Amino acid sequence: MQSSFDFQYIIELMPILLKYLGVTMEMALWGFVFALILALGLALVRVFKITFIQHLVSLYISFFRGTPLLVQLFLLYYGFPQFMPIFVGMDAFTAAIIGLSLHFSAYMAESIRAAILGIDKSQMEACLSLGMTRFQAMKRVILPQASRVATPSLMNYFIDMIKSTSLAFTLGVVEIMAKAQMEASSSFKFFESFLAVAIVYWVVVIIFTRIQHLLEYKLNKAY
Amino acid sequence: MIKVTSLSKKFGDLEVLKDINFEVSQGEIIVIIGPSGTGKSTLLRCLNYLETPTSGLIHIGDVNIDASSHTAKEVTALRKQSSFVFQNYSLFANKTALQNVAESLITVWGVPKTEALAKSEAILIKVGLKDKLHIYPSQLSGGQQQRVGIARAMAAKGEVILFDEPTSALDPEWVDEVLAVMKQLAVERQTMIVVTHEMQFAKEVADTVIFMEDGYIVEQGSPQQIFENPQHQRTKAFVKRALKKGY
Ligand SMILES: Nc1ncnc2c1ncn2[C@@H]1O[C@H](COP(=O)(O)OP(=O)(O)O)[C@@H](O)[C@H]1O
Numbered sequence: 001m002q003s004s005f006d007f008q009y010i011i012e013l014m015p016i017l018l019k020y021l022g023v024t025m026e027m028a029l030w031g032f033v034f035a036l037i038l039a040l041g042l043a044l045v046r047v048f049k050i051t052f053i054q055h056l057v058s059l060y061i062s063f064f065r066g067t068p069l070l071v072q073l074f075l076l077y078y079g080f081p082q083f084m085p086i087f088v089g090m091d092a093f094t095a096a097i098i099g100l101s102l103h104f105s106a107y108m109a110e111s112i113r114a115a116i117l118g119i120d121k122s123q124m125e126a127c128l129s130l131g132m133t134r135f136q137a138m139k140r141v142i143l144p145q146a147s148r149v150a151t152p153s154l155m156n157y158f159i160d161m162i163k164s165t166s167l168a169f170t171l172g173v174v175e176i177m178a179k180a181q182m183e184a185s186s187s188f189k190f191f192e193s194f195l196a197v198a199i200v201y202w203v204v205v206i207i208f209t210r211i212q213h214l215l216e217y218k219l220n221k222a223y
Numbered sequence: 224m225i226k227v228t229s230l231s232k233k234f235g236d237l238e239v240l241k242d243i244n245f246e247v248s249q250g251e252i253i254v255i256i257g258p259s260g261t262g263k264s265t266l267l268r269c270l271n272y273l274e275t276p277t278s279g280l281i282h283i284g285d286v287n288i289d290a291s292s293h294t295a296k297e298v299t300a301l302r303k304q305s306s307f308v309f310q311n312y313s314l315f316a317n318k319t320a321l322q323n324v325a326e327s328l329i330t331v332w333g334v335p336k337t338e339a340l341a342k343s344e345a346i347l348i349k350v351g352l353k354d355k356l357h358i359y360p361s362q363l364s365g366g367q368q369q370r371v372g373i374a375r376a377m378a379a380k381g382e383v384i385l386f387d388e389p390t391s392a393l394d395p396e397w398v399d400e401v402l403a404v405m406k407q408l409a410v411e412r413q414t415m416i417v418v419t420h421e422m423q424f425a426k427e428v429a430d431t432v433i434f435m436e437d438g439y440i441v442e443q444g445s446p447q448q449i450f451e452n453p454q455h456q457r458t459k460a461f462v463k464r465a466l467k468k469g470y
């Protein structure tokens with residue numbers, strides 16, 4: 001049986017979905033903040049070639065880039081609690097944020113590292129020649145420049161992360177994707193429901209892409 | 224004030240510096256000349272431990288450092304004794320001229336920010352950049368950038384300033400203004416070690432000229448000795464060529 005397209009239903013569904021957009025954005029924002037902190041640490045370990053740890057970091061990056069995000073989320077949420085009791089009480093929302101940050105940190109670490117290595121090495125030497133430590137040089141000269149270089153690609157990862165939060169519904173987090181799924185199965189209007197949620201993601205991504213371009217424009221003017 | 228003893232440096236199998244010995248006294252201006260690929264840059268970089276020597280002793284100010292047993296702390300202490308002017312300026316691209324100069328005062332010497340900025344401003348005025356204080360390096364000419372580079376080295380409170388071909392990357396039109404700043408420093412008896420191809424500068428300004436070739440110090444002496452009465456065949460050949468080329 002072919003039912004007719006119900007535009008009215010989409011309009012009615014929008015406010016219901018938007019109520020859950022907060023959950024989606026909260027996951028994306030926290031996920032991004034933690035991923036950024038983690039990625040910076042990972043990148044610095046690789047740039048400074050800190051003995052021993054750098055091999056662990058390479059392994060970490062290889063694993064989180066080499067396996068699907070969905071598998072990582074399942075492993076973290078359904079797998080780990082079985083033999084590590086501290087994970088038992090973890091709620092799905094927290095697990096999703098942890099999973100997203102671990103996954104994206106691996107990618108972001110590589111773009112931060114590339115940005116750091118892209119800064120002319122002689123500026124580091126200039127810092128050292130003045131008696132600054134490597135850490136001071138990083139903080140005051142190299143990272144401020146590298147962050148400018150890395151910002152566009154980090155923004156891309158943020159946008160990617162917003163979309164990836166939709167996987168959290170498989171852990172039972174009620175965000176916009178989960179809500180759309182629930183509405184679809186009670187109304188049987190699958191096409192309209194998923195189209196509605198697609199539109200929400202699309203508009204959010206367009207907004208953040210716009211912000212990204214404004215940011216890039218500002219950064220290009222800075223010095 | 225500076226004493227270098229049996230300094231050597233290898234890159235893998237390539238022996239770039241071979242048993243280098245020399246001394247510099249307070250206020251002395253040393254100019255190092257020699258063909259390219261001879262180890263002049265490597266020597267300056269070793270004095271600052273930007274390259275770690277393979278062996279040898281370096282003494283600058285009150286710091287003694289032995290390549291075979293150096294600690295990170297000694298390296299930092301040594302670096303505080305000297306500052307470096309790079310061929311390609313190596314200014315901090317994210318900082319204005321003023322911030323470039325003030326950086327070491329603030330982070331290395333712990334000078335309060337307002338005081339550091341005032342000091343740096345005075346130094347920039349001295350090198351003729353009064354109206355460029357708040358300009359970023361990308362907006363400065365090569366000559367201006369190198370003058371900021373020199374100002375940054377002057378601010379660093381070192382005993383000695385090391386110059387590695389400070390005018391080689393410059394368009395000819397900017398060379399004189401940079402040399403003028405260096406001559407002014409020489410008049411004030413700032414201790415300097417200068418690697419350069421500017422023979423006229425060497426003749427006019429140096430107290431001692433060192434001629435290096437193939438990782439050795441072949442000959443050293445007053446400009447008169449080196450340019451007018453060189454003792455070694457290799458010095459003679461180099462000086463003759465260099466003066467003819469009119470560098
Ligand atoms: N980091 C390095 N690794 C390997 N070889 C180097 C390095 N730096 C310099 N060299 C080599 O050391 C020699 C001396 O170089 P350099 O000190 O730059 O000479 P100069 O400044 O007199 O032109 C050259 O043969 C150069 O190729």
Ligand SMILES: [Mg+2]
Nearest residue numbers: 263264265388
């Ligand atoms: Mg050189």
